[in-house]
Amino acid sequence: MPRGEIPLDPDGGPLFEFAARLRKLREQAGRPTYRDLAQRAHYGIATLSSAAAGRQLPSLAVTLAYVRACGGDEREWKVIWQRTADACVGADASADADTENRNRGGTKPPYAGLFAFGEADAGFFFGREKLTGALVEHLKEKRLLVLFGASGSGKSSVLRAGVIPAFPDGSALVFTPGAHPLEECGSRLAARAGTAPGPVHAKLAAEPGTFHRMVRQILAARQDTGPAPEELLVVVDQFEELFTLCRDVKERERFVAALVHAAQAPDSRTRVAIAVRSDFYTHCTRLPGLAETLPHAHHSVGPMTAEELRAAIVQPAARCRLTVESALLTALTADAHGRPGALPLLSHALLETWKRRRGNALTLAGYRAAGGFEGALTQTAEELHDALDGCRQEAARRLFVRLVALGEGTEDTKRRVPRQELDSGPDTDFVLEQATRARLLTADGDHVEIAHEALIRCWPRLARWLEEDRGQERLHRELTAATTLWESMDHDPDTLYRGARLAAARELPPQVLTARERAFLDAGESAAQQAQQRDRHRLRRLRRLSGALVVLLLCAVTAAGFAVRAQDTVTRQRNEAVALQAAAESVRLSQHSPSLAVQIALAAYRQSPQERTRDALLSTLSVASMGSQALGSRPAGQAPAEHTPAGHAPAVTADGRTLAMADGSRIVLWDMSNPRLPRRLGTLDADGVGLNAIEFTGDGDTLAGTGVDRVLRLWDVSDPRNPALLSKRPTGHSGPLYSIALRRDGRMAATSSFDDTIRLWDITDPARPRMLGTLTGHEGNVKPVAFSPDGRTLASGSDDRDVRIWDVTDPHHAVPVAVLEGHRHFVDALAYSRDGRTLLSGSDDRTAKLWDVSALPRHRELGELARHADIVTGVAFAPHGRTAVTVGVDGAVNVWDVTDRAHPAHLAHLTNPRGTVKEVRPLAANGTFLTVTAHYSVQIWYTDLDRALADACDRIRTTIGRDQWARHFPRLDYAPPCPRRT
Incomplete structure (x- = not known):
C-alpha cells in the first residue's frame, strides 16, 4: 500500500x-x-x-x-x-458550453497543439530565436544541415516556422520521405517544374545528379517569368521514415546521394535541411553518402531553457491580446523544463487551456480542467474514444494502430497512410472526421497521419493496443505493403502470397482487414488452388517419365553421390569444429573486446547454428549489452561509474522499469526502460551503514532496505529523482539480516535473519512501521523470504534444507501450512510465479526445484532444474511465466522453458566470464534479465534469439579485420557478419 x-x-x-x-x-x-x-x-x-x-x-x-x-x-x-x-x-457550471461558443467564433488559436508550427504560424513561434539563428548561419555557410533531436523537441517547427521564413518567399521545398522517397522527391520536383513525375523519378533512380540539375532548371525557369530566388531550400522532415517505412536499401542510398550531391556540387544552388529523430543517429551512420558529412553537418535540438519556455508560453498569447496567469506560467515552466520531448505536450496543454480561458486570461484552473501537462493529451484522446459507440470504437482502434510504424530497436513512430489503404465506410469516415477535428490526426489530400508522436507515448490506451499483439501487427503491415505492390502491378499473380506466408496471413482476424487486403488474400488462395491442380497433373506425367530414368541414373548417381557426400561431410565437420572453437573463444574475449567477441560469436552461429554457438552468441551480447565500461569489475570501495549501474544488492519494480542498486551505504536509482541505455535517476544515503537487502513495494513508490546495523529503513521513491527517507526502525533480530520481502499491496514486510527467525512488519504507514510478530520453526539460518502474489502466504528458505510456507492472513497469528522437503543442502533463493501457483527454489545442492503450491497444504515437487556446477544463488520467473532463469557460483545463467512445470526444458546455458553470479531480476523489456556478479558488475541478458540476431550489429564499433578473421576462422572465406565500420 x-x-x-x-x-x-x-x-x-x-x-x-x-x-x-x-x-x-x-x-x-x-x-x-x-x-x-x-x-x-x-x-x-x-x-x-x-x-x-x-x-x-x-x-x-x-x-x-x-x-x-x-x-x-x-x-x-x-x-x-x-x-x-x-x-x-456558480456560473462556471456552464463553462464547457461557453468554451464551445467561443471556439465557434473562428478565432485562430495562438498555439499549434500537436501540429508542428508552419510558415503561416511564424508570427506565433517564439522561444527558439537563438537556435533559429544558428541553423540559418549553418545553412548559409555549409549548405547541408542534419538536425537531430528527440521526438517532440521541436525539430519540424524550428525548420518550418523559424528557418524557412529567413529565406526568400517561395524558395523552400518541404516534404517527408515516406515509403518511396525517390518517388516522393520526383513528384515534388516535377510539380515545381511543371512536368510529369514519372520521367523525373526514373532519372533520379538512375543518376543522383538529376536532383541538382532539376533545381537549377526550376530556378532558371522562374527567373524567366520574373523575380525569383537564387537558391532553393529543401527541407526533408521526418527523415526517420527512410528507415521505418522505406524497405529498399538501394532506394535509401540513392535518395541520400541525390540530396548530398545537390548540396555539395561546386555550382550548387540548393541548401538541404534534414530533420531526424536522435535515436536514428546510428541508422544515419550506415548510409555511405551521409556518414562522411555528418561530423560537419549535424546540429542538435535540446530542451528549451526556462526563459525560452516563458517566451513560447507568453508571447503567442500576447499577440492575441491575452494574458497568462503567473501561477499557470510557473506550473507550465516547471512541468516542461528539462524535458526534451515535452514541446507538443506543452503546446497541446496550452491549446486546451486556451479553449477554457476566462475572458482574455489563460488560467491555472483552465489548465487543470484540461487535465494538466500530459493529462491534457490523454483527456482529449479519451474523450474522443468515449464519445464513440462500440462499432466506432473498434474502427478507431483499427485506424490508430494502422497509423503507427512499429519500431525495430527504436521507439514506435507515426506512419503516413494513403487514404486508399483505409476502408471507406461510415464508421471509419466518422472517426477520421472527429479525430481530425480534435487535432489528433491530420488529413491532407490523399494521406492521413497522427498529428504528433507524443500521442503514441502519452495515450495509454493506444500503447495497450499496440502491445497486445505486435507480431500480428507486423504481419498485417507486411500484408498491406504486399497488397499495394499487387495493385500497382495490375494484379500480377507473381506478387501474390504463397505457402506459409499465405497461411500466416489467413490467421489475421477478418475484422482488421480492408477490402483490398481481403481481395489480395482471396486472389492468393485462388492462385494456390490452381497451382495445386496443375502440380497434380504435372506430377502424374513426371511419375511415368521418371520410372524409365531411375534405373539408368541409379548406378551413376550412386557412385558420384558417395564421393560428393564424403567431401561434403569432411568440409561440414571441419567448418563446424572451427565455429565451435570460435564460439568458445568469443566468450573468453567478451570481457576485454566485446565488439570483436560479438562478431566472432555471430559469425560462428551463422556458420553452424546449433545450441553451443547460440549460447555463445547470447552470452557475448549480454556481456556487451551495456558496454565494456559498464561491465568491468571494480575494486572494493571504489565508487561506480555515474552512467552505469553497479552494486551488490538489486531491487526492481514490478513493472521492471526502475532499478535500485545498493552499493555499500548508498542506493542509486536507475531508469531501465531501455536496458541498453540505463538513466541515473537519484541517490539514497543510509548514513554510512552497509546495506545488504532492498525491495520495492508493488506500486514502486516505497523502497525498503536492511543493513548491517539490523535496522529497517523505508524511503519514499515516488519521485525517483528526489527520494526521501521516511523511517528507521531497529528490527530486534539478534543475528545478521539476510533478506527482506514486501507484500505486493505494500502493507506488510518480512525480514529474515541468521537468528533462525522471520519478523513481520506493518508498513501501511511507511513513516511508522510496526512489528506484527515473529515466525519460528526453522532450525538454521533463515535466508530468502518471498510473499505470494496474493499476499496470503510467505515462503522462507533456510540452512536446515527446508522451504516453509506460512499463512500470514492474520500476521499476529501466522502459522506454517507446508514444509517443502527435497533439497540436500542450504536453500539460498526463492521466487513465486506471477499466478502464485508455482514456487521456484535454489540450493547449495546445485539444483533448483519447481513446487506446486496451488492447493495448500497439499503440495508436490514438479520438476528439477539441474544444469549448474556449483551453488544456485538466484532464481526468477519471466513476467509472462513461461520462462525461468537460474544463476550460480559457476558463473552460469541458465534459461528454462517451464510451460510444462512437470517437465521443464533447458533453453540456453549462458556464461559470465567474470565468475560468480549472485542475483537475477526480470526487466520490463521482453526476454531480458538483470544479474549482479560477485564483483559488483551488472549485466543484461537477452534470452530472445530473434531479437539478439536483429540487434547484434548495433553493438560493434569496428568491423572485424582480415587478420582477426583468419585467426579465429582459418580456411574460411572472409565474411564479416556486420557492415563495415571504422
Whole structure:
C-alpha cells in the first residue's frame, strides 16, 4: 500500500466534501493504488490523485474516469459534480458550453497543439530565436544541415516556422520521405517544374545528379517569368521514415546521394535541411553518402531553457491580446523544463487551456480542467474514444494502430497512410472526421497521419493496443505493403502470397482487414488452388517419365553421390569444429573486446547454428549489452561509474522499469526502460551503514532496505529523482539480516535473519512501521523470504534444507501450512510465479526445484532444474511465466522453458566470464534479465534469439579485420557478419 494521502482541509468547503466522497469511494473499492487506477481509467497518476486532493475541482471527464475505475455509479456522480461546480463557481457550471461558443467564433488559436508550427504560424513561434539563428548561419555557410533531436523537441517547427521564413518567399521545398522517397522527391520536383513525375523519378533512380540539375532548371525557369530566388531550400522532415517505412536499401542510398550531391556540387544552388529523430543517429551512420558529412553537418535540438519556455508560453498569447496567469506560467515552466520531448505536450496543454480561458486570461484552473501537462493529451484522446459507440470504437482502434510504424530497436513512430489503404465506410469516415477535428490526426489530400508522436507515448490506451499483439501487427503491415505492390502491378499473380506466408496471413482476424487486403488474400488462395491442380497433373506425367530414368541414373548417381557426400561431410565437420572453437573463444574475449567477441560469436552461429554457438552468441551480447565500461569489475570501495549501474544488492519494480542498486551505504536509482541505455535517476544515503537487502513495494513508490546495523529503513521513491527517507526502525533480530520481502499491496514486510527467525512488519504507514510478530520453526539460518502474489502466504528458505510456507492472513497469528522437503543442502533463493501457483527454489545442492503450491497444504515437487556446477544463488520467473532463469557460483545463467512445470526444458546455458553470479531480476523489456556478479558488475541478458540476431550489429564499433578473421576462422572465406565500420 502506498503512503497515506495528505489530510483534507476541513475549511475547504464544497471541495472538501467532494474530495472526501471520492476517497470514501476508493476505500469501498479496496483502496487500489493510483497506479492501478491509472491503468483502469487511462489518466495519469498525478491527475487522479489531484482529483481527490481537495485543492481544485477536477474536470467531469476525470471525475467519471475515477468513478468508473472504482466501480461507482456514474449517473450519481454527474449530479454530485454538477452541484459542487455550482457551489464553487456558480456560473462556471456552464463553462464547457461557453468554451464551445467561443471556439465557434473562428478565432485562430495562438498555439499549434500537436501540429508542428508552419510558415503561416511564424508570427506565433517564439522561444527558439537563438537556435533559429544558428541553423540559418549553418545553412548559409555549409549548405547541408542534419538536425537531430528527440521526438517532440521541436525539430519540424524550428525548420518550418523559424528557418524557412529567413529565406526568400517561395524558395523552400518541404516534404517527408515516406515509403518511396525517390518517388516522393520526383513528384515534388516535377510539380515545381511543371512536368510529369514519372520521367523525373526514373532519372533520379538512375543518376543522383538529376536532383541538382532539376533545381537549377526550376530556378532558371522562374527567373524567366520574373523575380525569383537564387537558391532553393529543401527541407526533408521526418527523415526517420527512410528507415521505418522505406524497405529498399538501394532506394535509401540513392535518395541520400541525390540530396548530398545537390548540396555539395561546386555550382550548387540548393541548401538541404534534414530533420531526424536522435535515436536514428546510428541508422544515419550506415548510409555511405551521409556518414562522411555528418561530423560537419549535424546540429542538435535540446530542451528549451526556462526563459525560452516563458517566451513560447507568453508571447503567442500576447499577440492575441491575452494574458497568462503567473501561477499557470510557473506550473507550465516547471512541468516542461528539462524535458526534451515535452514541446507538443506543452503546446497541446496550452491549446486546451486556451479553449477554457476566462475572458482574455489563460488560467491555472483552465489548465487543470484540461487535465494538466500530459493529462491534457490523454483527456482529449479519451474523450474522443468515449464519445464513440462500440462499432466506432473498434474502427478507431483499427485506424490508430494502422497509423503507427512499429519500431525495430527504436521507439514506435507515426506512419503516413494513403487514404486508399483505409476502408471507406461510415464508421471509419466518422472517426477520421472527429479525430481530425480534435487535432489528433491530420488529413491532407490523399494521406492521413497522427498529428504528433507524443500521442503514441502519452495515450495509454493506444500503447495497450499496440502491445497486445505486435507480431500480428507486423504481419498485417507486411500484408498491406504486399497488397499495394499487387495493385500497382495490375494484379500480377507473381506478387501474390504463397505457402506459409499465405497461411500466416489467413490467421489475421477478418475484422482488421480492408477490402483490398481481403481481395489480395482471396486472389492468393485462388492462385494456390490452381497451382495445386496443375502440380497434380504435372506430377502424374513426371511419375511415368521418371520410372524409365531411375534405373539408368541409379548406378551413376550412386557412385558420384558417395564421393560428393564424403567431401561434403569432411568440409561440414571441419567448418563446424572451427565455429565451435570460435564460439568458445568469443566468450573468453567478451570481457576485454566485446565488439570483436560479438562478431566472432555471430559469425560462428551463422556458420553452424546449433545450441553451443547460440549460447555463445547470447552470452557475448549480454556481456556487451551495456558496454565494456559498464561491465568491468571494480575494486572494493571504489565508487561506480555515474552512467552505469553497479552494486551488490538489486531491487526492481514490478513493472521492471526502475532499478535500485545498493552499493555499500548508498542506493542509486536507475531508469531501465531501455536496458541498453540505463538513466541515473537519484541517490539514497543510509548514513554510512552497509546495506545488504532492498525491495520495492508493488506500486514502486516505497523502497525498503536492511543493513548491517539490523535496522529497517523505508524511503519514499515516488519521485525517483528526489527520494526521501521516511523511517528507521531497529528490527530486534539478534543475528545478521539476510533478506527482506514486501507484500505486493505494500502493507506488510518480512525480514529474515541468521537468528533462525522471520519478523513481520506493518508498513501501511511507511513513516511508522510496526512489528506484527515473529515466525519460528526453522532450525538454521533463515535466508530468502518471498510473499505470494496474493499476499496470503510467505515462503522462507533456510540452512536446515527446508522451504516453509506460512499463512500470514492474520500476521499476529501466522502459522506454517507446508514444509517443502527435497533439497540436500542450504536453500539460498526463492521466487513465486506471477499466478502464485508455482514456487521456484535454489540450493547449495546445485539444483533448483519447481513446487506446486496451488492447493495448500497439499503440495508436490514438479520438476528439477539441474544444469549448474556449483551453488544456485538466484532464481526468477519471466513476467509472462513461461520462462525461468537460474544463476550460480559457476558463473552460469541458465534459461528454462517451464510451460510444462512437470517437465521443464533447458533453453540456453549462458556464461559470465567474470565468475560468480549472485542475483537475477526480470526487466520490463521482453526476454531480458538483470544479474549482479560477485564483483559488483551488472549485466543484461537477452534470452530472445530473434531479437539478439536483429540487434547484434548495433553493438560493434569496428568491423572485424582480415587478420582477426583468419585467426579465429582459418580456411574460411572472409565474411564479416556486420557492415563495415571504422
